[in-house]
Amino acid sequence: MADKAERVVTVRSRHGLHARPGALFVHTANGFRCKVEVEAKGKTANAKSIISVLSLGINCGDTIVIRARGEDAAQAVAALAEVAEKELE
Amino acid sequence: MEIKGVAAAPGIGIGRAMVVAPGTQRGDAGVTAASPPGAATVRAAEEITAEAVPGELARFASAVDAVRAALTALRAQVARTSGEDNAAIIDAQVLMLDDPALVEGVRERIGTAHKTARQAVVEVVEQLAAGLEAVPDEYIRQRATDVRDAGRQLVAFLDGETATPEAAGVVVTPELTPSQAAALDGDKVDGIVSGGGGRTSHAAFLAAARGIPAVFGVGEAWRQVRDGDTLVVDGNRGVVTVNPAAEELEAFRAQRAAWLAERAALARLRDLPAETADGRRRVELAANIGEPGDVAAALASGAEGIGLFRTEFLFLERTDLPSEEEQFQAYRAVLEGMGGWPVIIRTLDAGGDKPVAALGLPAEDNPFLGHRAIRICLDRTDVFATQLRALLRASAYGRLLIMFPFIASVDEVRRAKAVLAEVKAGLDREGIAYDPNVQVGVMIEVPSAAVTADLIAPEVDFFSIGSNDLTQYTLAVDRTNERVASYYNPLHPAVLRLCKQVIDAAHGAGIWAGMCGEMAGDPQAIPILLGLGLDEFSMSPQALPKAREIIRSLTMDEAEARARAALQRL
Numbered sequence: 001m002a003d004k005a006e007r008v009v010t011v012r013s014r015h016g017l018h019a020r021p022g023a024l025f026v027h028t029a030n031g032f033r034c035k036v037e038v039e040a041k042g043k044t045a046n047a048k049s050i051i052s053v054l055s056l057g058i059n060c061g062d063t064i065v066i067r068a069r070g071e072d073a074a075q076a077v078a079a080l081a082e083v084a085e086k087e088l089e
Numbered sequence: 090m091e092i093k094g095v096a097a098a099p100g101i102g103i104g105r106a107m108v109v110a111p112g113t114q115r116g117d118a119g120v121t122a123a124s125p126p127g128a129a130t131v132r133a134a135e136e137i138t139a140e141a142v143p144g145e146l147a148r149f150a151s152a153v154d155a156v157r158a159a160l161t162a163l164r165a166q167v168a169r170t171s172g173e174d175n176a177a178i179i180d181a182q183v184l185m186l187d188d189p190a191l192v193e194g195v196r197e198r199i200g201t202a203h204k205t206a207r208q209a210v211v212e213v214v215e216q217l218a219a220g221l222e223a224v225p226d227e228y229i230r231q232r233a234t235d236v237r238d239a240g241r242q243l244v245a246f247l248d249g250e251t252a253t254p255e256a257a258g259v260v261v262t263p264e265l266t267p268s269q270a271a272a273l274d275g276d277k278v279d280g281i282v283s284g285g286g287g288r289t290s291h292a293a294f295l296a297a298a299r300g301i302p303a304v305f306g307v308g309e310a311w312r313q314v315r316d317g318d319t320l321v322v323d324g325n326r327g328v329v330t331v332n333p334a335a336e337e338l339e340a341f342r343a344q345r346a347a348w349l350a351e352r353a354a355l356a357r358l359r360d361l362p363a364e365t366a367d368g369r370r371r372v373e374l375a376a377n378i379g380e381p382g383d384v385a386a387a388l389a390s391g392a393e394g395i396g397l398f399r400t401e402f403l404f405l406e407r408t409d410l411p412s413e414e415e416q417f418q419a420y421r422a423v424l425e426g427m428g429g430w431p432v433i434i435r436t437l438d439a440g441g442d443k444p445v446a447a448l449g450l451p452a453e454d455n456p457f458l459g460h461r462a463i464r465i466c467l468d469r470t471d472v473f474a475t476q477l478r479a480l481l482r483a484s485a486y487g488r489l490l491i492m493f494p495f496i497a498s499v500d501e502v503r504r505a506k507a508v509l510a511e512v513k514a515g516l517d518r519e520g521i522a523y524d525p526n527v528q529v530g531v532m533i534e535v536p537s538a539a540v541t542a543d544l545i546a547p548e549v550d551f552f553s554i555g556s557n558d559l560t561q562y563t564l565a566v567d568r569t570n571e572r573v574a575s576y577y578n579p580l581h582p583a584v585l586r587l588c589k590q591v592i593d594a595a596h597g598a599g600i601w602a603g604m605c606g607e608m609a610g611d612p613q614a615i616p617i618l619l620g621l622g623l624d625e626f627s628m629s630p631q632a633l634p635k636a637r638e639i640i641r642s643l644t645m646d647e648a649e650a651r652a653r654a655a656l657q658r659l
Contacts, residue, residue, distance in 0.1 A: 018228055049190035051217050054232055057224035 005073040007066050009081045016059035025083050026050045034070025092310040096327035097293035100302035101345040102280025104258040106318040135208040145199045149206040152246040185239040207247040214240030225429040227360045237276050259320040261311050265292045275299035280322030282329050284311045297385035304329050359391025363637050369645040375627040384426035386630040394431040396627020397605035410447045416479035424487025431488045438462045438494040462495030477512045484524035496531040496538050502548045534558035539587040546598035556606025560584050579608040592622045615639050620652025
């Protein structure tokens, strides 16, 4: 049975998950084998897709849920939470 | 051959003619957008049998590979000829091409919905691009262009063409309606030639807002164009050149390149956030407009919304009242033109210096202190309700905020909101769509409202300071009387202290405060207003670039020091 992990975080990056922070988030997600989803404002996106993540229009201060399923799920969620909570430009 | 018309939307567009006249049928994505809604179009088969799925999946995979290879080759060439920065633009396209949302979405549509690879690409690209465009952020919306570019090249490959980034062409039509214009995609359409229409038509400003050069009003001359002709649309001069000679075409290409470069330079400047030099505070810069045709100018100057759309143009210089439908069309045009950006529409501000003949109101000795604006609307609730209904119906097409002018006390706010609630109930009963979350705010332009702003704040979602009237009422200076013009001073500490009171009251109640008077675009006033904590500055589009520059040059400490000094300086 595959591992599951989930975490609720508040986005601290000043421009939300737009532009560079968004790209970094997706790049980080693609470093893991598990499936990763991000949920915001009632919508869910594939965290490995820059198009999907940008379409969520996540702003600084928004609460998001990061959900992963697969062998490295826990590491993926921890790494992505760190990106989202970092106060990037 | 040259065809003369009216310069409807600026720029130089070059492309193959696509004649879209009644009776012609097309299946190309760029052109179906221009055909009338509901018109039958003959398309290649869009669906396949289950047996054909593996073959179609393979075609899609080879299209992705081919386009990626073409882009990689193009990237190397661009890096050589125009530098690494421009080459990086192509990296973004490759990223989109390999995005799992695109790849998996298309495979899913082929595999389960049995669509052809081409149709699956068209549908998924449109869905993804629309999702990006719905986000009110310039950077994200521009990514829709990358997705569409990737999709267009895939479609081109699947259609058996070479995968080169070629645009769709120039739409030639006897009459371009606003709804057709609204559906046109600036990335796909190189230009528009229309038999009818003029510079101030809604279709013209929609074309301009999408950056599509357009020549309107060419009359019957559109018939001289054949499908596939090479057209140059000069939207600056209002001239269309059909099948120009090689050296002529070369000159037009240079003009087009210059135009694109200028647009890009302007875009870079205007997309910088309106934030202070120390990054401590970011404000919103919006535009004041008086008619739908002003939207293009607002967007071009970098407006992050419309802070004041005056609706009087619908009511002035006529003897009857505008119908609900006429108003709805105008409001909808602005909301659609502004995409997802917020649009504050002010309800009728008649009276004062703006008489409305159809209301049959008698002349007054003191019109500025008389029966005007919300006072008229609360007496003529029929006129008011019609406008609110048109506004709410339009709210389904963008992000609308409604603003009531000339509020003097909380009582008028409650009465106006009661009319709004009735109109909403009526729409609910009829099952007509509107945005239930439309924000409602008031203009603060009467000193009594400024002084009691804390009492009004709980009733509304925002304030917008009308500095022209606030100044004239506070200082007892008729702003239309030349002889007392020297007494008119928006920077008078009395006016500034009222502004401070309004902003503080707003923030105390957890709502935002903006300003839509001329003061908001005044280079002298901007640092002070910034220091007072104003959240939104709305001004004429021409004033926006300078305002952005001023805000970006100041630290918050400097702005606050200027505000403190100005509050004390007579």
